[in-house]
Amino acid sequence: MTDSNKRGASALARAGAHAAVGFIAALRFVPHPLLRALGNGLGALLWRVAGSRRRIVLRNLELCFPELDAAARERLGRAHVRMLARSLLDRSFAFSASAERLRQLVKIEHRERLPDDRPVILLSPHFVGLDAGAAVLSIDRDWCSVMSTQSNPVFDKAVRDGRLRFGHGLLLSRQEGLRAIVRAIRDLRAFYYLPDMDFGPRDSVFVPFMGVPAATITGLARLAQMTRAAVVPCVTRMTDDGYVVTLYPEWENFPGDLPPDDPAHARRMNAFIEERIREMPEQYYWVHRRFKTRPPGEPSLY
Template identity: 30%
Template sequence: MSTQTDYIPGKFYWSFLLPKYWNVWISICLLMLLAILPWSVQRLISHGLAKLAWTLLKSRRKTTIRNLEVCFPEWSEEEVYQQAQQVFVDMMLGTFETLNAWYKPYWFKNRVTIEGLEHITQAQATGKGVLLLGTHSTLLDAGGYICSQYFEPDVVYRPQNNPLLDLIIYRCRATIYKSQIDHDDMRGLIRHLKDGDAIWYSPDQDFGLKQGIMAPFFNVPAATVTAHRRLLKISKAVAIPLYFYRYGSEKNPKYHILIEPIVENLPSQDELDDATRVNKIIETQLRIAPTQYMWFHRRFKTRPEGYDHIY
């Protein structure tokens, strides 16, 4: 592999056997061993790792607490603190749920329910592509796996900086998703939508105002991406909100997929109204299971002149 630009996702290169990649191979072997553990043990490890991360990742901890303070002003200081800790627990549980989806998917048997599948099937029956408006859930690829039991999802992804790690993740995801589309490959996204695919897309992070507009998110102005408006307009696809979450006892969890009706008149002529509506959809989803979201990302980092700083 001569340069990063020569790299083909999912392809093995002999250079991956060089000593600089040995730490990745060791980590992969460890993760595979963790994947075969029973859920009761995985759950205990998750809580231990969450406590460790809470202690060591001070910046992430502060960001999580601040995000929850801003988005849930009705919570007391104690509630915010408790929920922030649960975010870290759910993140670690989600890591094991993803490992289970990759290496022992049978674990999810009889644990999944779905609501609203007809919204996807009816849209695809008319030849329409579907942009599934979702969130950066702590369930990670476990959410993709449970969806794949009912329909064939594509996913938009950001390649890993380490090519060996990217290879492993890409191949594991290949067992779940019909296609994996680089987030920078707009032509690929449009092509798949025109072909009638259903693509999981999460327009819920702050990428600045070069790619978006300030719009309210939990009643707080936030930089909101608008690329999906162009995707929908060019491809003639439809937008359908999709959300998945864990519920019930943590010792014996269940998973639910919620698919809502097509978002009418998206895109409209009003960019701000579209961004506000999509943010409201995401906000409604997150209120179902608030701690199963990656609140440790700086959702409000972009603050143009005249806006109060959040962090």
């Protein structure tokens, strides 16, 4: 491809990205019941066309719910992709709606469990509503989180602008390392932490997740020890008419006297997430290859 063709393709990609961002932002004016119906339709389409991701979803469900037969896993997988598609369209208000509109659609349970006067880590597993939860919590609370840079700069800017629009947030990159996160937590920014993915073998231990050994990072215990932060689990549940953010009681004696890389901490985190998954299995992020990293000598599960 010539340089002029590359420039043309790049300009076309930017124009398409701007159009997509504008379309998503415009969806915030669509009545929410209609937006949910559109999400259901999009989810049905994605299930049919996204073959590789569909296979990942079904494989994850096979590993995590061996008691279900193939038909039940298929139904659960379809329900999950519908929920995921709804959440994608709901970013139209999560990233651009007014504070008043957000509070109407996203309710917070037990706000009193979020301390304002000491360091806190919000353990926020990958359920489909996590962006809606982060949005409503960011309205009037200093916070920080880690964000991966999007490959498309237009999308990257739109996501960053949406997450930071209330002026209380700080988005860090993984390249900034642990020191930047520790500093932000000590500055009393609530750390919205999503540690329940497969980040590879580094700083990970293998502990069960839904009965399957999974590479689980030890960052939660490490950060809690370094900052003396309260660990408050935070789970966002999609409902028929919006979302509910539930703040759970602060974990007592965490990490205690055990070293932060002790597998007991990772097991405790995974056990909490498993309990929430069994309450709403269709809302967990099954499109991620959670079991990609395997113990030495063990073949791939995918």
